[in-house]
Each structure stands twice: as structure tokens, then as C-alpha cells.
Amino acid sequence: MSSKDFSFHRKSPEELLAQIEKLKRGKLKIYIGSAPGVGKTYRMLTEAHELQQEGIDIVIGLAETHGRKETAALLNNLEMIPLKEIHYKENTYMDLDVEAIIARNPEVVVIDELAHSNVPGSETDKRYRDIERILQARINVITAVNVQHLESLHDVVHDITGVSVRERIPDSVIDAADEVILIDVTAETLQKRLRDGKIYQPERIEQSLENFFTTKNLSALREIALREVADDVDDKSDKKAAQLRAAMMNEKILVCIKNDANAEKLIRRGYRIADRLRSELYILMAIDKELEELPTHIQESYAEWRDLAQQFGAHFLLEPMKERKIPQVITDVANKKQITQIILGQSIKSRVEEIAKGSIVNAIMRQTDGVDIHIVANSRKN
Structure with a gap:
């Protein structure tokens, strides 16, 4: 092979480091479903x-059978790592024993309920x-989760079902998995399982059928x-091509939020767009005072949004207004960051107010060139 051929196939230092780091880890396999009971x-x-x-x-680190006899029967003849006792507020809870699993050092461990929140004190x-x-x-893990637990889908799931999912995981957990497998059943099959008592206890069946387990929701x-799952497969099979397209397109997404209930929804929407395009994501918040001068509850909200932006790999920008109006702050950042x-x-201004005071969208369009603007509807009020 000529030196020219060798240089063409040689991996970059960054690629080699990433490959070495991956070899140091166990492999992660995730079973993903649309709802409990699939x-x-x-x-x-x-x-x-x-x-x-x-x-x-292979050992079982933790398996939640939820009283399902067919599932519980499958635990027979499998080695199970005893759960660890955790004491909290005069109560004792049983949970995953990470140290015992690492000490046992199996090739593979099964750990259920990926989105589970641990007991305080863990x-x-x-x-x-x-x-x-x-x-x-370096232990391989097989685990499971439902799609409604993905952080970026929180608002979508709430809009569909009316349920606000409390336990959530970063999308990066799914992205990092070596294998993601969909467990798919029809809405009718799932409802039959529910009626047969294979998902919840009898007293919960009717309420579940009328709320979360409706045909429309499922x-x-x-x-x-x-x-x-289809997107995950595409991403893993064509990641380099996607990164190359992103570099060629040089897309950069700017999400503009304000101190209201829609901030998190906008951040999640921005992430999903940026993730599809493999582009950089910026979250912008304009402030009219120094951060430490703002009320405590507002500072806490900003910290939560910063954490969410960090989880999504986004740049979080707190931009002082300095006597500028909001459209000017946005266009200044947009032009600076390209x-x-x-x-x-969505603006809450009436049509009359927009005519009298001007539209933010029109102001931004006048001061930028070649920038697409997306308007996201406000969350529905219950």
C-alpha cells in the first residue's frame, strides 16, 4: 500500500481515542417500548x-415483574444478584446493588427500568x-425503557396523553447504546393485556383504559x-455521512426563550431539530439585569434551563439587553454566531398590538439574511 493510500485510511487522533474509550466499556442494549405492558x-x-x-x-441485577406470572416464571434458573437495602425516612427500600454486580463481574447483567429514580441517599x-x-x-448491560421517558419527548407525550412523565432520561443514553430494539404490539393487543390483568391490578384497569391506555394515545x-428507533438505526448506520452533511450545510440553531412555561418546550423542540440536522444548538435568554440581581425563583429557573441545555449538548447564552429591544438582542446573537x-x-400580542408595536418576527427578518424562523405554538392550557 502506498503512503498516499495509508494516509487516506488512517484514523484521526480523535477517532482513535473514541474507539479506545469504547473498547474500555461494556456494551449497552436497550429494549424500548411504547407503553407499559408491551x-x-x-x-x-x-x-x-x-x-x-x-x-x-449472565446475571439478573434487577427485574420488575409487576406480579405477572409468565414474566416471574422466567426468573427460574437465572442467577440473581441480591438487592441492596437503602434506609430513608424510617423506611427500608430494596434497589440495585451496583457494587455487588461489579464485584461479581459477569459478562452480561440484566437491569430493568432504565428511567427509575433512585431513593435519596443512594x-x-x-x-x-x-x-x-x-x-x-466493562460489563455488558441489557435494559429497558418506554419511549415516553425520553427527555426531548416530554412535551410531545404530555400533549398527546395529558400525562406529565416524572422520570426521564437524557436522549444521549439512547444515542450511546450499541443496540436499540423496539418491542412493538398494537393498541388493541395492549388493551387486551390490560383487561386480562397482565399489566395492572384489577382496580386500576378501567381507569387506565379511560385515560392513558386509550386507542388514540397508544x-x-x-x-x-x-x-x-428508526431514526436511531439511521443515525448509527450513517453517522459519518450525517456529520459530513451537517458540516457542509453548517446549520446552527438558535432557540429564544423567556421566563414562562414554554421555555422547556422550546428547548426540547430545538434539540430535536438540531439532532436531526446534526447541528450546533444555542439557547438564548435575554436579561435586563445582572443575574445575581434577579429574584431567586427566576435564577432557579435559569439554572434548570441551563442544566437541560447542557444535557442536550447546547450552548446556553444569558445575554444582557443593555438598552436593546428583544429583536435586536436576537439578531445580534444570530449574526455573531452565524x-x-x-x-x-408564539407571540401573545394581539394583531392590534403587533401593528402598533411591531412584530418580533418582522424585526428579526429585516436585520438578518438567509435565516429561517420557526414559530412554536404555546402549550395548551388544561
């Missing part, structure tokens, strides 16, 4: 038996962080799950 735990335990028969050293606050520790110990969540797309919340 069969994620059943499939994980079935796979555990298959791997065991192949001579793979070493980490979330189970996905526990799994990260286990992966760092069909919409199923479509979201199908799309999410932004190509701006995301704004």
Missing part, C-alpha cells in the same frame, strides 16, 4: 435464558447513572416509538 421485561429474561444456554455468564440519583458505572467496569405512542435557524415561541 413485553420488554419478558423479552429481556427470555434473552437471558438464551445467552445462558450459549454459555454466556450513590447516584438515577438508574441510568448506575448503569454507566457498570458499563465503565397508537400515537407506538408511532413515536417506531420513528424513534445562526441559520431561529426558533421562537
